[in-house]
Amino acid sequence: MPSSRTTRAPRTIDGSTLAIVPTPGRKRPQLDKLEGVRVEMARVYREMDSGKREMSEGTKLVYVLAQIGKVLEITAIERRIDLLEEHHATRDD
Secondary structure: OOOOOOOOOOOEEOOOOOOEEOOOOOOOOOOOOHHHHHHHHHHHHHHHHHOOOOHHHHHHHHHHHHHHHHHHHHHHHHHHHHHHHHHHHHHHO
8 A cells, every 4th residue: 555655855944043944955976087986886785785775776886987087087187198299299390
């Protein structure tokens, strides 16, 4: 038999006035830096560990995040190589 309870959205109570204020949403992950990718991977892991997220879904998300991390690393290496080549070319002139 289904439960008659309804799921309620989280509420935030202002500590000084005890008024209910809008609960801030989760910030979008900053996936343009490795630190942001690391933070998001850790969040997904914690969700899997606590049972809030299915292992199969979390594993897929972590895989995609790892691929994003690799692209960020390769892009940084490519930029450094370009700078070294430019520096080397100007030294030879």
